[in-house]
Amino acid sequence: MPAKLGDLLLSRGLITREQLEHALTTQKHAGGRIGMALMALGFTGQDEVAACLGAQFGLPWVRAQALATVPKEVIQRVPRDLAVRYRAVPLKVDEELHVCVTDRVSLGRLDELGFAVGLRVRPYMAMDVAINTALERYYGFRTTQTMPAVPRGSRTS
Helix, strand or coil, rough: CCHHHHHHHCCCCCHHHHHHHHHHHHHHHHHHHHHHHHHHHHCCCHHHHHHHHHHHHCCECCCCHHHHHCHHHHHHCHHHHHHHHHHCCEEECCCCEEEECCCCHHHCCCCHHHHHCEEEEEEEECCHHHHHHHHHHHCCCCCCCCCCCCCCCCCCC
């Protein structure tokens, strides 16, 4: 079983034990994922969480910034309905379609996406926030998913 995200961030010195405990308490009350809670509390950033998620899933990871400049011809390779259904944003195309995903569910459905677009798919890990921003930018799809609400005064270092 892969290491938990919080443990990976902790082992890499990206957060403290106290920050992890605080984020777990916040997650328990607000819901959502631990990475989102850690970011909402200001304890870590998207790139750090994406790197650890990539390690957790055995995938290369992509900085949020890389999804801000995807060429139009690459975006056009994945129709809007497929991008939204699979929560996958194309990054580049060569002999494969390189796509960013956010979780294990998306990974399990990539064969379906590859079949639909007629290319082998190479997955990369990206944060929900980056995927949501890209889906809105390129496909006009606005998600209701947001960062968890953090009570005032609960951000500590």
